[in-house]
Amino acid sequence: MVLNPVLGKLVSKRVVLASASPRRREILTNVGLRFEVVPSWFKETLEKSSFTAPYEYAVETAKQKALEVANRMHVKHMRTPDVVIGADTIVSVDEQILEKPVDKQDAYRMLSRLNGKEHSVFTGVAIIHCHSKDNQLEMEITDFYEETKVKFSELSEELLWEYIDSGEPMDKAGGYGIQALGGMLVEYVHGDFLNVVGFPLNHFCKKLAELYYPPSKHNIQHKKYDSIPSVDTFENLSDGESSNFTEHKAASKLDHSGMRSSGAAYTSGNTSAVRTGFTVPLENQNGVSQSASKLPSKILELMDGFRASKALFVASKLKIFDHLKDKGPAKAVDIANDVGTSVCGTERLLDACASLGLLEKTPQGYSNTDSANTYLTSDGKYSLHGYIIHSNDHLWPLFTNLEFAVKEGSRQNHRAFGKKADDLFKDYYHSQEVNQRFMAAMHSIAHLTARDVATAFDLSQFKSACDLGGCTGALAYELVQVYPNLKVTVFDLPEVIANTSYFQPSGQHTAPVTFVSGDFFKDNLPEADLYILSRVLHDWPDEKIHVLLSKVSAVCRPGSALLVAETVLDEQKTHPSVAVLQSLSMTEGKQRSSSEYKQLLEKYGFTDIQIKITGNLLDAVLCFKKNLSL
């Protein structure tokens, strides 16, 4: 998907990212940019003291990285890249530059310097437009930097070492990665978050807009150049506008933004770059029509979505991400041997995963991206492996029958699995294998969402909670960590309770969580101050909801509360699409909007209803039992 029309300008170009950083690659892949990755061989050895400000060092390093790749590719390839992007991220504290730590002690030194303080993260970016003329490489360089301020909390030595021992700091500027565990160290971020991750996407798009849509003469005369153009401007840009570097230069001369930016033209022979003043039109330089940027990228992406999902599912099922975890790059042939698959099929799958940003491919072989290590390996704390396998084995066959589901208005389990079950869960629990698969799926999503659900409201007033349909206890274990005085009973069907020991967290005091088996439609509910229904209400039809909420309401004492965790729809009921798409599998239940949850809960005597949209997959609704019986 290319949301931003200016990125569409790169669709027809051979774009090269001169960086091995999986994070940069992920950021650019996520916005639909197609590019090759050619890590730069430029060593980050510029003399820091020769720069008057830290950002100048980052910009120069970014530029040198991109120049090295552009020159190398020009020598080695018949077709010179059209655009080479280089980037370098540094952390600066007290005017000192911190790059990547060389060992654990170095990481400790860096993190101690950042502890409890605000620091700056600078990413320098160089965009080089290349053009080969008479076997001479001509280059037009644009560079800029972005600064984001980040503050660390006061962190204990123990926490710093725990973080260092996780291994995460080692390949990260300043010794931390904000997008994963390192996020826990951070008190606030002022500025572009992605800049801290490694690439200032927003500024990059603005810079491209300046290059591809320079201001018209009229604008040049009237525009105040005291800031970089706002994102809104992109929407008004027509793809038909012509653009060339002469105009760009006029624009860049007027760029008095606080953000440093420059446009410089270089031409080089096969090895080194020398300054010149050539101009080359950006558009149509390869005879490519501008209509390429009008591709219906969103639709094309949706057309291909099933291939991408299946590639992820198969790679997960074959445990390729487990195989590559914490290892150096591996060749396709070795991976195929280890997982017992064909070499040619495996190579295609690995390339597909690399193109989807799940793996990194270098001449040494394939390795996991950070995301793959965190979310796709089967044993990670935030592993989505369970849900991915459930999606492949259960949801995929159901969605294959979507046409029937729409025509007939009913669940398609009989078509997908050859049998009809009256109750959704009877399906899941008919065999030990499916039972555990379903529990693993619930566990992975619950783990990812538990902290946000547990902290959506201050629940410290409650002494006891009962998580109805609490499955593996993932939310319960999170709650007792956040609220040490809370005891939680997980109430679920006997088939589930029998298998919960496998999911108990290691190294956590488990006593405050107990498991009770029963049927919440039929049996007495355990006593508690707070009842929880997480991802339960959306599964059931109104009659069943009536039974369940009547029981919960009856057992609630005045002042007791009910916490509902669900994805809350907007009032139009078209977003978030993750919930709208889930409805397509046609359980008898439904997803609800804020006003629908309010109405439903009020009907069963709940009051003071508060809804918190968490930004995670699950939102939270808290309500209290009023002092009247129904």
Ligand SMILES: C[S@@+](CC[C@H](N)C(=O)[O-])C[C@H]1O[C@@H](n2cnc3c(N)ncnc32)[C@H](O)[C@@H]1O
């Ligand atoms: C969609 S899962 C949600 C699990 C968990 N609350 C979460 O958010 O991850 C629904 C849970 O309700 C449980 N459940 C279904 N019918 C039940 C019943 N009649 N009595 C008790 N639990 C039930 C299922 O076993 C399952 O664990």
